[in-house]
């Protein structure tokens with residue numbers, strides 16, 4: 001088994017944190033997205049979408065999509081449970097993880113992709129869209145602060161994949177100056193707790 005990883009990129013970090021929480025070690029191959037290695041035919045043969053992470057299984061299967069890779073490891077090693085304990089709980093965790101993807105992590109990445117020199121000439125950039133995404137994340141952080149007034153973690157009483165997605169999205173937002181405003185005390189309390197876990201170093 002091999003994880004195609006990229007040290008600076010947010011989605012691979014989500015998988016690395018997930019693995020660290022489970023105490024699973026997987027050999028990694030660094031993909032240099034700076035030199036667009038992920039857009040070369042050899043990589044596209046593994047993942048036609050051209051994104052990292054990818055997990056190569058021992059039977060030669062390539063799994064792409066961060067959540068699909070996490071789902072694989074959750075099934076292989078359920079403890080500690082990060083994606084829900086029963087049907088109801090799995091649905092709640094999924095609801096929150098999707099919200100963290102769609103409302104925080106994805107727009108933070110879009111803010112970067114549409115405004116940063118890194119992607120100039122690689123993808124069509126619409127800087128105005130990047131600016132809208134940034135403002136949208138900032139509004140959603142205010143909302144998340146109110147949600148976190150009555151529970152320790154994003155999806156409830158336990159740390160889950162939704163916390164990983166939100167943490168990585170917020171950390172990545174720093175590249176385009178997305179920050180937790182000082183008045184968002186609940187969010188800051190949550191951020192301090194999740195970012196001080198050993199797994200956050202992954």
Ligand SMILES: N[C@@H](CCC(=O)N[C@@H](CS)C(=O)NCC(=O)O)C(=O)O
Nearest residue numbers: 009010011033050051052053065066
């Ligand atoms: N939907 C995919 C997104 C994968 C993705 O976009 N990965 C980024 C890194 S965070 C990437 O490979 N970027 C380089 C590029 O698009 O050229 C997932 O959830 O894993």
